[in-house]
Amino acid sequence: MQDKHYEVQNTRHAAYDINPIFLNRWSPRAFIDKQISDEILLSLFEAARWAPSASNLQPWRYIVAQTKEEKQLFAEFILPANTEWCLNASVLALLISHTPTPSGGVNGSHAFDAGTSWGYLALEATRQGLSAHAMAGFDRDKARNLLHIPQEYEVHAVIAIGYHGNTESLSERNLEREQPSNRRSAEESLYKGTFGAAWTD
Numbered sequence: 001m002q003d004k005h006y007e008v009q010n011t012r013h014a015a016y017d018i019n020p021i022f023l024n025r026w027s028p029r030a031f032i033d034k035q036i037s038d039e040i041l042l043s044l045f046e047a048a049r050w051a052p053s054a055s056n057l058q059p060w061r062y063i064v065a066q067t068k069e070e071k072q073l074f075a076e077f078i079l080p081a082n083t084e085w086c087l088n089a090s091v092l093a094l095l096i097s098h099t100p101t102p103s104g105g106v107n108g109s110h111a112f113d114a115g116t117s118w119g120y121l122a123l124e125a126t127r128q129g130l131s132a133h134a135m136a137g138f139d140r141d142k143a144r145n146l147l148h149i150p151q152e153y154e155v156h157a158v159i160a161i162g163y164h165g166n167t168e169s170l171s172e173r174n175l176e177r178e179q180p181s182n183r184r185s186a187e188e189s190l191y192k193g194t195f196g197a198a199w200t201d
Contacts, residue, residue, distance in 0.1 A: 090163065
């Protein structure tokens, strides 16, 4: 089995002082078929629970598949390019968000807040020695129908959660992608005062 933390520390370097957990979090595709205890699994969703949200509405919800039968149901709406690896993960979770406000309006922050919740989950997974890989490659309408998701919820991502495994389980295409990706510099994502004004000008 590979030591993912060793691999990450040799391929990612922060330009400024940050907690190493941000570098060690990445999205592998090689998973080992090893059960996650309920205590550890629930700790991930405990972390997700504490994400900030507009008006504390906490719009995120997770539909969790642990058994072989539950994961096979998920496989019906996940694209083949993803099922070839994600079904080896211990757990699959579908992230959705509740869109209405208590007054009957639309919560304009529901997707933003759900994404923050996923980020918290991913970091806690890393802390626990797990990997979490979020996927957009699935049929949202089919997921809604198969899992009986009401219309007031928006469907966002499928998340594979498990222990990083041996890359021998991967296809040649995915083997080439099985490495932590880098990021552009922080300054390249920043504008100074107005759109388009470079941070370094």
